[in-house]
Amino acid sequence: MLQWQQAEGLRHALEGRAPAEGASFVALCGISVTVTRADIPELGGHWFDPTCLPCERAWLAR
Numbered sequence: 001m002l003q004w005q006q007a008e009g010l011r012h013a014l015e016g017r018a019p020a021e022g023a024s025f026v027a028l029c030g031i032s033v034t035v036t037r038a039d040i041p042e043l044g045g046h047w048f049d050p051t052c053l054p055c056e057r058a059w060l061a062r
């Protein structure tokens with residue numbers, strides 16, 4: 001299942017479960033990013049970062 005996750009300044013898409021704080025994941029756009037506390041809404045974070053366009057294109061292609 002695909003989902004969105006903010007990390008390192010962009011909202012990326014990934015396959016599978018949401019990563020935990022401090023975890024890294026490879027986004028659909030192909031880069032590896034690390035999640036911080038501020039990226040997790042359940043921990044008080046806010047998703048103010050813009051959508052990663054390569055991820056959005058990869059998502060729509062699925």
Ligand SMILES: [Zn+2]
Pocket residue numbers: 010011012013027028029030052053054055
């Ligand atoms: Zn991306």
